[in-house]
Amino acid sequence: MSETRAALPQQGSDWQSVRERLVALGAHDANWRSGRLAVYVFHAGEDVLEVAKQAYALYQSENALGPMAFPSLRQMESDVVGMGLSLLNAPEGARGSMTSGGTESILMAVKACRDEARSRGIDTAGAEIVAPRSAHPAFDKAALYLGLRVVRVPVAGDLRADVPAMAAAVTPRTLMLVGSAPCFPYGMVDPIAELSELALARGLWLHVDACVGGYFAPFARMNGAPVPAFDFELPGVRSISADLHKYGYAAKGASTIFHRSEEGWRHQVFEFEDWPAGGMHTPTLAGTRPGGAIASAWAVMHYLGVEGYREKARAVTQTREKLMAAIREIDGLRTHGEPILGLFTYGSEQLDIFAVWGRMARRGWFTGLTTEPRGIHLMLSPAHAGVADEYLADLRASVAEVRASGESAGDTKARYA
Ligand SMILES: Cc1ncc(COP(=O)(O)O)c(C=O)c1O
Incomplete structure (x- = not known):
């Protein structure tokens, strides 16, 4: 990022030259259109992109703050919201809202949970959320904003939430349990059925x-993937976050937060009257x-409809x-856990996997990294089907180079954001 502070130009420019500068600014961005990025962007094809873009443009000035207008x-x-609730087996009376993204959806769930507890007379200052270590940092952000605390519990050997260990971490201060479907670091779906039982037994x-899996897992399951129950069909599940700007393939700024009951949803809503411009009601x-x-x-x-999402x-x-099958065949590499959706990681006990990542980056592949264990993280989109062979060829070459040079990436830090 430039260190010099920009100044608003005195005179404006014509759109064509502004546009050219915009395009030029992207010259060094990761090349997601050709499938060389496996994080941040979910590319389902030029046609889907065009639909998302044109629909956005049609309503880009309208403001959902004013539903009467x-x-x-x-x-x-x-x-x-209705389509999402149906996909996630929500019962009659369930309710939801659209938000700007997974972080906001999670913030709303945590707020609703906290305020529901307050409505029962519980002092929630410093109250706890028990989450697997693999849960997204959005829970810590929400806890920080809302005066709560996250207790992270190490995952089990299969990289899923360790439910007995989470049960042991529950205290009288615990308000919320968290499970991911799937978690970001490993792509594993936590044992939500067991968490549901624990939640019911302890009144949590x-x-x-399901920010990553909410608009993916239902379709993978319809296609025959062994997706375990993870949604409202499990009676202990009180709320679900599911992002449309991930595997829903919508433009950025679209997620959903769902509650099993209208009453749960009410606790996320903000109502205000005490100022000179009338009532303010925001969900x-x-x-x-x-x-x-x-x-x-x-x-x-x-x-896309159901059939389109199933195909994707x-x-x-x-x-x-x-x-995953091809990577397991490469000498020195191993995949981590048994993910069943679109995200997986792999690493090595022989080679410095971050050095392999560096070689791949030089070949134009931009992907995530994990630290526990050290690994390369791939969050796949439909567009990756066409570049898988190229990726594997580059990976074999990169592994051979790192093996030959014995190089190590030193103290390279993995950074998700
Ligand atoms: C499992 C999970 N939850 C929540 C989030 C946060 O979503 P957002 O970046 O849209 O705020 C992410 C983002 O990758 C995620 O992978």
Whole structure:
């Protein structure tokens, strides 16, 4: 990032030259369009991208803060939430909202859980959320904002939440349990059925973080993948976060937060009257909410439909299986755990995997890294089906180079953000 402070130009420029500069600014960005990025972007093809983009543009100025002015957005949000609730087996009376992303959805779940406890007269200062070590940092962010504390519990040998250890970590201060479907670091779906039982037995709020899997796992399951129960079909699940801007393939700025009951949802809502401009009622953190993100999600969901999402999920799971099988055949490499969706990691006990990552980066592949254990992290999109062979050829070459040179990446730090 430039260190010199920018100044607003005195005179404006014509759009064509502004556009050229915008394109030039992206010259050194990771090349996601050609499938060389496996984190941050979920590329389902140029046609889906076009639908998402055009729908966004159609409603980019409209504001979901004003549902009376924009009944269109109220209808679209209601449709998107309804489709999500159905996909996740929500019972009658369940309710949800759209948010700007997974972090906001998780913040809303934690707020609802905290305020539900407060409504029962519980002092929530410093109250605890028991989560597997693999849970997303959004829970820590939410806890920091809301005056709570996250207790992270090491995962079991299969890289899934260790439910007995989580049970042992529950104290009278615990309000919430967390499970991921799947977790970001390993792509593993936690044993949500066991967490559901624990939540019911101890009277705790179970949040399932399906930010990555919410719009993927249902379709993978329809395709025959062995996806265990993870959603509202399990009676202990109180809330679920599911991102549309990940495997829902919508434009960025679109997620959903769902609650088993209307009452749970009410605790996330903010109501205010005490100022000179009348009542303010917002269902989520945001005030202004971009109509474009809502329209984009609505449009992509209607464009793809169940069959379209199933086809995309099939492309992703087949690519993951192909890559995992081929990587296991490369001498010195091993995959971590048994992920079943679109995300997996691999590493090595013989070679410095971060050095392998460096060689791959020089070949133009931008992917994530993990530290426990050290590994390369691939979050796959449908677009990766077409580059899997190229990736594997480059990986074999990179591994051979690191083996020959014996190089190590030293104290390279993995950074997700
Ligand atoms: C499992 C999981 N939960 C939550 C999030 C946070 O989502 P966002 O980046 O949209 O805020 C992510 C992001 O990758 C994630 O992988």
